[in-house]
Amino acid sequence: MLSHACSMAEVAGGWSMRTQQAVYLTVVFCLPLLAVAPGLRTWVVTRPRWVLAALLLVDLAFMLWLTIPYVPLGVDETFFDINAHVYAGNDQLWLCWNRPPMASLGALVCPWHPPLVGLLLRSATAWLAFALAERAVRAPWALAAPLLVLVGSQMTLFSAALMSEPYGAVCVAGFALLAARGVGGGAAAGAVAGLAFLSRWPLGWLLPVAMFVGHRRQGWRGVLLAFVAFAGPVVAVVYATDTRPWLMLADRGEWKQSSWATLLYFLRPDVAFGVGWSHLVLLVVGAFGARDAAIRWCVFLFAACAAALVVTGEATMRLMTPVVPVVAVVVARGLQRTGEWGARRWRWPAFAGALLTGLVAVSVAFPVRPLRNHALALTSLQNLVRQHRAELSQLIGTEPLYTDCNFIAMTAVLNHRCHAVLRPEAAGEDPRRGHPEGVGLDLGGTTPPCDREHLPPGTLYLTFDPAGHRVLWHEGELFLVRW
Secondary structure (H helix, E strand, O other): OOHHHHHHHHHHHOHHHHHHHHHHHHHHHHHHHHOOOOOOHHHHHHOHHHHHHHHHHHHHHHHHHHHOOOOOOOHHHHHHHHHHHHHOOOOOOOOOOOOOOHHHHHHHHOOOOOOHHHHHHHHHHHHHHHHHHOOOOOOOHHHHHHHHHHHEHHHHHHHOOOOOHHHHHHHHHHHHHHHHHOOOHHHHHHHHHHHHHHHOHHHHHHHHHHHHHHHHHHOHHHHHHHHHHHHHHHHHHHHHHOOOHHHHHHHOHHHOOOHHHHHHHHOOOOOHHHOOHHHHHHHHHHHOOOOOHHHHHHHHHHHHHHHHHHHHOOOOHHHHHHHHHHHHHHHHHHHHHHHHHHHHHHOOOHHHHHHHHHHHHHHHEOOOHHHHHHHHHHOOHHHHHHHOHHHHHHHHOOOOEEEOOOHHHHHHHHOOOEEEEEOHHHOOOOOOOOOOOOOOOOOOOOOOOEEHHHOOOOOEEEEOOOOOOEEEEEEOOEEEEEO
16 A cells, blocks of 8 residues: 555655665675774774674664654554554554554553664664674674664564564563573573563464473473463463454464465575575574574574474564574674684685675665655655644544544544545545555444445544535645534
8 A cells, every 4th residue: 555655755755765775785884894994893802792882872863763753654553553542541442452462562651652662672682682692603793693683674674663573573582592591490481482472473482492491491390480471471461451362363364375385485585584595594504513502592493483484374574573683693603604714714804704794784784665664754644644633633522533544544643533434436546545455444343434425414524625515624635624
């Protein structure tokens, strides 16, 4: 639905957007080269945490710029936003029960900027990736792990929106760190697995892994502790938020396919298990002969996630996003081994290894979508409504609101239940002037969509065409009319 609007934003941005993308990729490419620059190499080797902290601060400032102003653009983040309003006490909205609750709870914590918690968790994920890598990979190569997490296309895209991927990624990275260092036993592993499940339903495969960790540390008592620590927060949060993860199997049946077809999907060059082929090659190099527990756990978690998706027939690249940090750790070791082998075999200078790291980072860096989405958000109808939300809320009050633009996006932005109006005659117009495809219009079971001819008299109607009715508010191409 957004493809036409995205192309409009790209044309409007013209060369400016392409220039922004080129500058970003150039910076990403040059960052590893600073590690071998005279005067900086000592800092990178002896004080890597200071270097990482500076990188995280700059990255967070850039991501905040990308997400201000925040308006929901996609269907998934719109539902997460609506659920946050429901959790805050607005029982007039419909609850999307099949969405995991953690992203919406994060938005509830920061209502002034819903993606902020996800952005902070993305930074925390990069830090955990470095903590995993620093014992298994020598400096400055260990800094490649957080760099690859920060520039990864999938992580960046979903962190720049109100999505659940950064919540799942920080849980997987934290789980790997606990398992590798033997901290906490079964209870800690089970609790982190429970948080991961509440962040992303497909991460439920971490429960048997947590029970395995508990058994290795504490025997059968550890297995029981892992299960109880997993079940406790899951039952409490599911009950409190009225979500229904057990119905997801039936709900997603239409998306499933055979395991063989799913494997072929993940092996496609443009998918590459969601991490890119450069990462997959270096993953093999880094995993070969590894004896460090952190590397072994990272490889195991990546393989377990991939196997779980293939077996269950979930052919969706974004479902691999939570394992990006553990992949980055093994890739950092692969870069180290490749660089050291080149130095021994062909007497590569340190500059060559930094150059290789820069090329790998650019190969997975985001070139288009977050910058494009930022331009799209500025010109979107959601942003227009957000700018005048106080005025519109005062005019609407508690009355029902009908609209023929994206009714779920308007519901999220206004925090007011909107009812869909169908306009078949507008099918050839701008795709923004309509409702999202593939989303049921009767979400609450009580407000089926209607057409203009059957709108109740006196209804408040947010539309593009007032059709001669009394206009209460008008801005840009939108009109609020009394029908």
